[in-house]
Amino acid sequence: MSKNVLVIGTGTIGEPLIGLLAEHKNSLGLDNVIFFKRTPLSDERGKVEALLRKGANIVSTSDALSEFTKLGFSNVYDVEKAYEEADVIIDCTPSGNDNWDKVYSSLNQDKRFMAQGSEHGFGSFFAWGINNEVLENEDNKFLIASCNTHNIASIVKAFSLDQGRELTEGRFVCLRRANDVSQNDSFSPSPTVTKHTNQEFGTHHARDVHELFAQEGKKLNLFSSAIKLPTQYMHTLWFTLSFKEHIKHDDVMRNLQDSEFLMATEKMSSNKVFSFGRDHGYHGRLLSHGIVAEQSLHVKENTLTGYCFTPQDGNALLSSVAATVQYYYKDDWKEKMDVFNRYIFKNI
Numbered sequence: 001m002s003k004n005v006l007v008i009g010t011g012t013i014g015e016p017l018i019g020l021l022a023e024h025k026n027s028l029g030l031d032n033v034i035f036f037k038r039t040p041l042s043d044e045r046g047k048v049e050a051l052l053r054k055g056a057n058i059v060s061t062s063d064a065l066s067e068f069t070k071l072g073f074s075n076v077y078d079v080e081k082a083y084e085e086a087d088v089i090i091d092c093t094p095s096g097n098d099n100w101d102k103v104y105s106s107l108n109q110d111k112r113f114m115a116q117g118s119e120h121g122f123g124s125f126f127a128w129g130i131n132n133e134v135l136e137n138e139d140n141k142f143l144i145a146s147c148n149t150h151n152i153a154s155i156v157k158a159f160s161l162d163q164g165r166e167l168t169e170g171r172f173v174c175l176r177r178a179n180d181v182s183q184n185d186s187f188s189p190s191p192t193v194t195k196h197t198n199q200e201f202g203t204h205h206a207r208d209v210h211e212l213f214a215q216e217g218k219k220l221n222l223f224s225s226a227i228k229l230p231t232q233y234m235h236t237l238w239f240t241l242s243f244k245e246h247i248k249h250d251d252v253m254r255n256l257q258d259s260e261f262l263m264a265t266e267k268m269s270s271n272k273v274f275s276f277g278r279d280h281g282y283h284g285r286l287l288s289h290g291i292v293a294e295q296s297l298h299v300k301e302n303t304l305t306g307y308c309f310t311p312q313d314g315n316a317l318l319s320s321v322a323a324t325v326q327y328y329y330k331d332d333w334k335e336k337m338d339v340f341n342r343y344i345f346k347n348i
């Protein structure tokens, strides 16, 4: 039986994910990586060409096939065939829940379905290295945690849960980039605050992390705020964690170095960190969950405060890959994920 993976969408998340899967498919034990490009756009010809060169195959809806032929792509197949043949379907669109209702729910339910961060309610939250156990559930639907969920959850895990330090309160401000470097829409001319629409958690960011850990029975006291800034580089997270006991700065620095999913940096600006990702990341992206500005870490009695840069266009990618590989290789999926260690840095 062929191991076929279908990625829906070729945007900020879909494009590098298709590349990661296709370029590493032999190491990951996958046979075919297929992507659904919905709209035949002449200005996106180069992107499609690049993904085909990486070894992926393209599909689209039957009514778009002739347009793709006109653009020079003759080997585009009908997505309906791919829906049948794929065992894992990774939705990377802002319409994962709609696509579930319209398409995925009527497919064979032995497949594994994933959607990305904004599709709250799609399935159980999953973040690679944070809650790997959830993949052992019988579920066939997983919600890949958003970029901010990956970052906040990593901070909580590295400095509290992994250390057995009781967290009395975690507060976060997500300082968000206005839009991605690949996007024209939604740029913000000035700092623009987000409403606190959630009475308990402030914004959905703390709610999502709360829900992620609640899946394993941990009920954390978290609160978040968010503000959009006029930058395209990357999100930055301000955090303050209060513990039951006093903590020491030296211990915190050690915890940071021990964390598998957080990087440390002496850089103090997001453009410097982003630039490192452009030069040394995969598809220009950093794949770690967060990059802590180590000189920002401040300890006072029982409280740790600091900043962490969030690679919003990169840190969720390996979670989609991990949930794909685990579907096929229950025993050695983690070893197969080692192929990505070359993209993970400890200090940048």
Ligand SMILES: NC(=O)c1ccc[n+]([C@@H]2O[C@H](COP(=O)([O-])OP(=O)(O)OC[C@H]3O[C@@H](n4cnc5c(N)ncnc54)[C@H](OP(=O)(O)O)[C@@H]3O)[C@@H](O)[C@H]2O)c1
Pocket: 008, 009, 010, 011, 012, 013, 014, 036, 037, 038, 039, 040, 092, 093, 094, 095, 099, 116, 117, 118, 119, 146, 147, 180, 312, 313, 314, 316
């Ligand atoms: N951007 C980030 O940093 C980031 C980080 C973490 C999670 N996410 C989440 O990832 C998801 C995708 O975000 P994105 O930033 O990658 O979006 P994006 O750059 O706007 O790309 C969206 C892609 O989805 C395709 N698409 C949209 N609706 C579709 C449909 N109904 N059927 C098939 N294809 C469809 C579009 O294809 P065509 O152009 O061919 O029509 C496009 O390739 C969202 O849920 C978002 O919240 C984004």
